Amino acid sequence: xxxxAPVPLQPEPEPPVEEEPPVxxxxxxxxxxxxxxxxxxxxxxxxxxxxxTAVEAxxxxxxxxxxxxxxxxxxxxxxxxxxPEEPVPTKGHQMLEEIEVMESVMxxxxxxxxxxxxxxxxxSPEEELSWSSEKPHPxxxxxxxxxxxxxxxxQTYFVHKLVLSTGPTKSEHFEKLxxxxxxxxxxxxxxxxxxxxxxxxxxxxxxxREDVLDVRTExxxxxxxxxxxxxxxxxVVRCTTFIRDDLSHDKSLHYLNAGAxxxxxxxxxxxxxxxxxxxxxxxxxxxxDLEPPLFSLVVSCEKVACSSEELSRIVGEFSxxxxxxxxxxxxxxxxxxxxxxxxxxxxxVYLLQKSEQHEPNDDKKSDLQQRxxxxxxxxxxxxxxxxxxxxxxxxxxxxxxxxxxxxEDSLVKAKKDFDTGLQAKVSAKDDEISTRDSHIAKxxxxxxxxxxxxxxxxxxxxxFKRLPAxxxxxxxxKMYTYLPAREKFGTERPTAMPRNVSASEQGYIxxxxxxxxxxxxxxxx
Numbered sequence: 348x349x350x351x352a353p354v355p356l357q358p359e360p361e362p363p364v365e366e367e368p369p370v371x372x373x374x375x376x377x378x379x380x381x382x383x384x385x386x387x388x389x390x391x392x393x394x395x396x397x398x399x400t401a402v403e404a405x406x407x408x409x410x411x412x413x414x415x416x417x418x419x420x421x422x423x424x425x426x427x428x429x430x431p432e433e434p435v436p437t438k439g440h441q442m443l444e445e446i447e448v449m450e451s452v453m454x455x456x457x458x459x460x461x462x463x464x465x466x467x468x469x470x471s472p473e474e475e476l477s478w479s480s481e482k483p484h485p486x487x488x489x490x491x492x493x494x495x496x497x498x499x500x501x502q503t504y505f506v507h508k509l510v511l512s513t514g515p516t517k518s519e520h521f522e523k524l525x526x527x528x529x530x531x532x533x534x535x536x537x538x539x540x541x542x543x544x545x546x547x548x549x550x551x552x553x554x555x556r557e558d559v560l561d562v563r564t565e566x567x568x569x570x571x572x573x574x575x576x577x578x579x580x581x582x583v584v585r586c587t588t589f590i591r592d593d594l595s596h597d598k599s600l601h602y603l604n605a606g607a608x609x610x611x612x613x614x615x616x617x618x619x620x621x622x623x624x625x626x627x628x629x630x631x632x633x634x635x636d637l638e639p640p641l642f643s644l645v646v647s648c649e650k651v652a653c654s655s656e657e658l659s660r661i662v663g664e665f666s667x668x669x670x671x672x673x674x675x676x677x678x679x680x681x682x683x684x685x686x687x688x689x690x691x692x693x694x695x696v697y698l699l700q701k702s703e704q705h706e707p708n709d710d711k712k713s714d715l716q717q718r719x720x721x722x723x724x725x726x727x728x729x730x731x732x733x734x735x736x737x738x739x740x741x742x743x744x745x746x747x748x749x750x751x752x753x754x755e756d757s758l759v760k761a762k763k764d765f766d767t768g769l770q771a772k773v774s775a776k777d778d779e780i781s782t783r784d785s786h787i788a789k790x791x792x793x794x795x796x797x798x799x800x801x802x803x804x805x806x807x808x809x810x811f812k813r814l815p816a817x818x819x820x821x822x823x824x825k826m827y828t829y830l831p832a833r834e835k836f837g838t839e840r841p842t843a844m845p846r847n848v849s850a851s852e853q854g855y856i857x858x859x860x861x862x863x864x865x866x867x868x869x870x871x872x
Contacts, residue, residue, distance in 0.1 A: 494537035519578030568605035596625030623648035656691035
């Protein structure tokens with residue numbers, strides 16, 4: 348039988364296509380924006396023309412793929428129809444959404460503040476950005492986790508990248524950091540106690556519009572350190588100026604310790620110079636309690652305002668408090684002859700023992716040993732003898748060889764002192780004898796002069812004779828006495844006689860107030 352004619356293959360019926368819901372048309376903005384903002388009106392019209400209203404879900408027939416023909420009459424094959432993807436909303440559609448937001452805000456703002464045009468005074472609410480340590484600010488986008496090294500605690504601060512990286516108080520560190528990609532929005536650091544306590548003052552300065560800075564003696568160095576770490580130049584300048592004006596002898600030890608805490612070489616150098624220039628005024632216990640590097644920095648300054656003997660006493664107190672860390676290098680620094688050429692006699696034996704303890708292998712005497720021996724031998728009577736009498740522990744620890752050297756120098760000095768003292772005493776006695784001889788010669792000369800004067804007076808007195816008591820005045824004589832003041836003669840005879848004299852010396856007297864004068868008469872040459 349003849350083969351049947353092939354039956355043409357018919358395409359399968361198309362599956363029903365579900366139509367996508369049409370994209371809602373953007374509502375026309377209210378006349379508010381289009382009336383008051385002409386530019387937006389043109390943008391709205393342009394957005395309406397470019398915004399699609401619906402998406403074609405059915406593909407055109409002429410774009411259907413060809414139907415393949417099977418090799419056998421009974422085979423079938425499904426037909427895949429690709430539909431175009433839904434288009435992404437255009438830029439015009441986004442602009443319409445922004446305009447809708449602006450439309451809802453602008454009328455409300457105008458309604459609230461149009462009264463200003465009527466002359467009313469209305470305070471505009473200003474919400475300033477601020478940092479927080481409790482909960483994040485609505486716009487905060489960065490946070491610090493600050494650890495306290497001593498207390499082993501942590502504190503979180505929520506901040507804003509804009510404040511950290513812009514403005515006159517910006518941080519150069521964060522300005523560079525925020526220009527690069529950040530894997531997280533957290534800065535986690537650990538500071539010492541003083542720096543962690545000063546961190547809120549740092550944030551207050553960054554957020555302050557008037558550059559208000561709560562800087563005090565207690566946190567000035569810590570804030571300067573934070574400013575240097577984060578590159579806040581204005582903060583460093585403010586803190587440095589405050590430290591310069593606040594530094595004094597009573598605060599120099601604080602700034603010295605604070606500078607050491609943050610390894611601030613400049614603060615350490617400046618405060619150590621201030622301390623050295625007022626070393627007799629600073630607290631002595633605080634000075635000798637300093638760590639060895641800081642104490643060495645003070646006593647090594649160019650100008651130490653005290654005598655060499657006083658400095659040696661300070662060094663002795665420091666050494667007794669830090670015997671566990673004292674070594675040869677530290678001893679050489681704190682006893683350098685530049686500032687301590689002469690050792691106080693009361694510290695010579697102790698420092699001599701320390702010099703021998705930390706420099707035991709030196710064949711020759713060290714410079715400190717020579718200075719100690721010289722000072723001790725010079726004051727042998729008050730120092731060495733006192734050490735021997737009191738049986739000092741420091742003297743007992745000195746080696747026999749060093750004791751011999753010390754005793755030899757002391758004996759030589761004692762001999763010189765004895766000879767000098769003896770010679771001085773002899774010279775003093777000679778001066779005293781010479782002075783006495785000179786005085787005696789002057790007295791002898793004065794005595795001779797007086798003897799001569801007495802001889803002259805005796806010779807003159809020999810010309811007068813006492814008027815005896817038995818003398819009888821002539822009866823016709825009416826003038827017995829003479830009163831020079833009245834320039835007339837008296838008519839009364841003298842009646843009183845002198846007392847406590849021999850009979851040969853008794854005679855007439857002349858009474859005058861409280862005095863009685865014997866009456867003499869001139870007998871001639």
